[in-house]
Amino acid sequence: MDRANNTAEDVRKRSGNDNVVVKKLDLASLTSVRQLAKDVLANEERLDVLINNAGVMSCPQWKTEDGFEMQFGVNHLGHFLLTNCLLDLLKKSTPSRIVNVSSLAHERGQIYFDDINQEKNYNPWKSYAQSKLANVLFTRELAHRLQGTGVTAYSLHPGVILTELGRHLLPTIPLWKRTMYKAFAFFIKNPTEGAQTTIYCAVEETLQNESGLYYSDCAHKTAAPQGLDDEAAKRLWDLSAAMVGLTRSQ
Numbered sequence: 001m002d003r004a005n006n007t008a009e010d011v012r013k014r015s016g017n018d019n020v021v022v023k024k025l026d027l028a029s030l031t032s033v034r035q036l037a038k039d040v041l042a043n044e045e046r047l048d049v050l051i052n053n054a055g056v057m058s059c060p061q062w063k064t065e066d067g068f069e070m071q072f073g074v075n076h077l078g079h080f081l082l083t084n085c086l087l088d089l090l091k092k093s094t095p096s097r098i099v100n101v102s103s104l105a106h107e108r109g110q111i112y113f114d115d116i117n118q119e120k121n122y123n124p125w126k127s128y129a130q131s132k133l134a135n136v137l138f139t140r141e142l143a144h145r146l147q148g149t150g151v152t153a154y155s156l157h158p159g160v161i162l163t164e165l166g167r168h169l170l171p172t173i174p175l176w177k178r179t180m181y182k183a184f185a186f187f188i189k190n191p192t193e194g195a196q197t198t199i200y201c202a203v204e205e206t207l208q209n210e211s212g213l214y215y216s217d218c219a220h221k222t223a224a225p226q227g228l229d230d231e232a233a234k235r236l237w238d239l240s241a242a243m244v245g246l247t248r249s250q
Contacts, residue, residue, distance in 0.1 A: 004022045025054075027078030028070065028078065029064065029065040030065070030077075030078070031065070033082050034081070037082060047086060048093055049202045050083060050090065050099070051198060052101060053198065054074070054079075055075045055101070056070060058071075059071060061118075061122045064078075069119075071128050072131045075131035075135065076131050077240060077243060080138055080240045080241075081244040081246065083142070090151050091149050091150070095150045096151050096152075097151070097201070098139075098151065098153040099198055099202050100135045100138060100156075101155075101156060101158055101198060102132045102133075102135035102139075103135075103157055104157045105129045105132045106224055107227075108129045109126075110133065111133060111137070111226075112130060116239065133226060134236060135155055136223050136224075137229070137233040138236065138237070140230065141233040141236070144233075146211070152211035153211050154207065154211070154212075154213060155223075156198060156201055156214065156215040157216040158198060196218055197215055197216060
């Protein structure tokens, strides 16, 4: 929260806008997700854009507070529940948008419906790829369910960005490979560059009549075949709703 508040203060100074508010959310806790949603619904009259950006990558075999595999729980289930809890406000604020930050890693992913928490054979990278594919499928099914409401949804690959996302991955890479990767540092985006496709999906006016699609480098790209599977998207939605205890009233 200290880092978030310091960043908010920096935004206020740079933008001249004092209306910048920080709220706490732990996506590894469904209780925290519901508390934030309740806070937003009680204190905000509008919600024009919801950007689901937070995530973890290639962490050890950890569990969320509710017993879900950490990457699937944080990267997908937490955002799934938060979005659903805020849908009514989004619908009241139309035209509004939901932006889900996925990854090129979805191309290597599959949804392990029979072992969704990867308990039988945990692999950090396979779990990450599953969660990023889930972002794409969630966006697709969300767009289908929101047809005609004025709420549109987008998923995207932001690029390879120099952030702390790789904090769990880098220590597992041999030193010689890390040295070799330095040669490719020129191609790694800084956070400002890495935010551009997210911003594009959030504000680009020409996307107003598009929904459910996948983007990269501020342009529409075709997702991997498994990310275009509408049957899998619906199955994932139903499974996710059951896992988080989603009810019609939420």
